[in-house]
Amino acid sequence: MTQTSDRDILATFETLALQAGRAVMDVYEVDFPVELKADASPVTEADAKAEAIILAGLREAYPDIPCVAEEEASAGICPPELDGLFFLVDPLDGTREFIKRNPDFTVNIALIRQGIPVIGVVYAPARSVLYSASPEGAFRIDTVNHEPGERRNIIVRTPTRVPTVVASRSHRTEETDSYIQTCGVVELVSIGSSLKFCLLAEGEADIYPRFGRTMEWDTAAGDAILRAAGGTTRRVDGEPLTYGKRGQAEDCDFANPWFIADTKPA
Ligand SMILES: Nc1ncnc2c1ncn2[C@@H]1O[C@H](COP(=O)(O)O)[C@@H](OP(=O)(O)O)[C@H]1O
Numbered sequence: 001m002t003q004t005s006d007r008d009i010l011a012t013f014e015t016l017a018l019q020a021g022r023a024v025m026d027v028y029e030v031d032f033p034v035e036l037k038a039d040a041s042p043v044t045e046a047d048a049k050a051e052a053i054i055l056a057g058l059r060e061a062y063p064d065i066p067c068v069a070e071e072e073a074s075a076g077i078c079p080p081e082l083d084g085l086f087f088l089v090d091p092l093d094g095t096r097e098f099i100k101r102n103p104d105f106t107v108n109i110a111l112i113r114q115g116i117p118v119i120g121v122v123y124a125p126a127r128s129v130l131y132s133a134s135p136e137g138a139f140r141i142d143t144v145n146h147e148p149g150e151r152r153n154i155i156v157r158t159p160t161r162v163p164t165v166v167a168s169r170s171h172r173t174e175e176t177d178s179y180i181q182t183c184g185v186v187e188l189v190s191i192g193s194s195l196k197f198c199l200l201a202e203g204e205a206d207i208y209p210r211f212g213r214t215m216e217w218d219t220a221a222g223d224a225i226l227r228a229a230g231g232t233t234r235r236v237d238g239e240p241l242t243y244g245k246r247g248q249a250e251d252c253d254f255a256n257p258w259f260i261a262d263t264k265p266a
């Protein structure tokens with residue numbers, strides 16, 4: 001695929017994420033019911049509306065590229081073949097934050113090529129910031145009323161003497177806490193959602209250890225942004241995290257192993 005078409009894909013991602021973010025905020029600003037999925041995780045109409053906007057847009061623009069999306073996967077809907085190139089969509093990451101009215105929640109769209117997240121957008125509509133990345137670089141875009149504003153290049157920072165560690169706000173585990181204790185003196189920041197990757201990508205944090213459950217759609221877009229900004233995400237054995245792990249033959253799994261994201265390149 002050419003650089004030009006990477007650019008087209010990124011532009012499509014940005015447009016769809018901004019549209020989905022607007023729909024998410026329309027729900028956020030009024031009272032909304034919360035349902036529980038089969039795995040007991042919460043879901044709202046914002047998740048469904050945002051996913052419908054993103055999937056319709058991706059399928060119209062790129063009908064040949066399969067899409068794996070959180071709400072479809074929860075309903076058992078998965079493309080039969082991924083063929084080394086597919087989209088991963090988490091329409092509302094940090095649903096618990098959304099429900100608690102904490103503005104960390106994000107809209108996430110990624111392109112996976114041969115197991116690697118190469119293009120991604122993460123939009124935090126309640127924070128008015130869109131992160132966007134392709135092999136050409138990573139950007140932070142301030143938004144105004146869900147329209148793109150100033151765009152600036154971002155890169156990871158050289159680790160500071162007292163590193164800043166980011167961890168989940170709502171899903172911390174004992175194993176993550178034990179790992180953080182091995183890091184010595186750190187500044188600890190708790191954030192819900194894929195914004196953790198973006199803080200590393202823009203040089204505001206140094207390490208994101210996740211010794212607990214995540215799915216590929218939770219991490220792919222943020223991981224793409226981190227990689228384009230100079231960092232990467234590795235399994236605990238040190239190998240870069242890969243995508244397209246669909247589990248047993250026919251099912252939708254796409255679970256990640258534990259990982260550590262940091263500011264060192266792959
Ligand atoms: N016990 C649990 N209940 C719900 N989601 C969980 C969970 N443990 C891990 N997760 C995953 O953690 C993600 C949020 O991560 P974080 O806490 O870093 O924001 C959730 O994404 P969703 O909000 O998209 O469902 C979900 O996939």
Ligand SMILES: [Mg+2]
Pocket residue numbers: 090092093094217218
């Ligand atoms: Mg998620």
